[in-house]
Amino acid sequence: MLDDLASSAADGAEARPSALDRAALLAVLKTWFRDDAAHSAHWRTAARDDFDFIAGEQWTAEERAALEGQLRPAIVFNRTLAVVKAVAGSEINTRHDIRFIPRNNEDSAVNEVLTGASRWIPAFATRISMRWKRFTKRSNMRATSASRETSALSATASPPSAAISFTSFSAASAPPR
Numbered sequence: 001m002l003d004d005l006a007s008s009a010a011d012g013a014e015a016r017p018s019a020l021d022r023a024a025l026l027a028v029l030k031t032w033f034r035d036d037a038a039h040s041a042h043w044r045t046a047a048r049d050d051f052d053f054i055a056g057e058q059w060t061a062e063e064r065a066a067l068e069g070q071l072r073p074a075i076v077f078n079r080t081l082a083v084v085k086a087v088a089g090s091e092i093n094t095r096h097d098i099r100f101i102p103r104n105n106e107d108s109a110v111n112e113v114l115t116g117a118s119r120w121i122p123a124f125a126t127r128i129s130m131r132w133k134r135f136t137k138r139s140n141m142r143a144t145s146a147s148r149e150t151s152a153l154s155a156t157a158s159p160p161s162a163a164i165s166f167t168s169f170s171a172a173s174a175p176p177r
Helices: 002-010 022-054 061-069 080-093 105-154 160-167
Strands: none
Touching: 022 080
C-alpha cells in the first residue's frame, strides 16, 4: 500500500495519507486493516489457545470426547498460572531505570530533569489510566441506572409492580460490568 502511495506521489499526487480525500483515505485504511488482520491471524489463534491453556481449558474437544467415552473425568492440574504470575512478578521487580548521564559537569542539571521526567511519565500515565477506568465505570453505572429509570417511566402499560421494581433499582445494586 505504501508503494501505491509512493507511485501516486511520483504522478504528482500527495503521498501522505493525511492529505488524501476521505474516499481515498478510507481505501488506504481498509487496505492497511486487511493486511494487518491477515498478518496477525495466526498469532491471534495461537494467543487464544495460550490464554485458554492458562485459564484451565487444556483439553481439546477430541480429548474431552474420548475421556467422556471412557467415562473418565477431564481433570486439570493448572500449574501454568502460577509460573506465569511468577514470571510477570519477576519482570515487574527487575525493571530498569532510564538515566540521562551528562558528558561533563555543566549539563548535569538538564540531565537530572530528564531523568526525573523519564520516571514521572510512566507513573503519570498509570494514574491517568486508572482514573479513566474509574470514570468510565461510574458513567456506565449512571447511564444504566438512568436508562432503566427512563424505561420504567415510559412503561405505562406494564403492571404497577413492574414499574416499582424498575424505579427501585439503584447504581449500588447494579451488576458489575
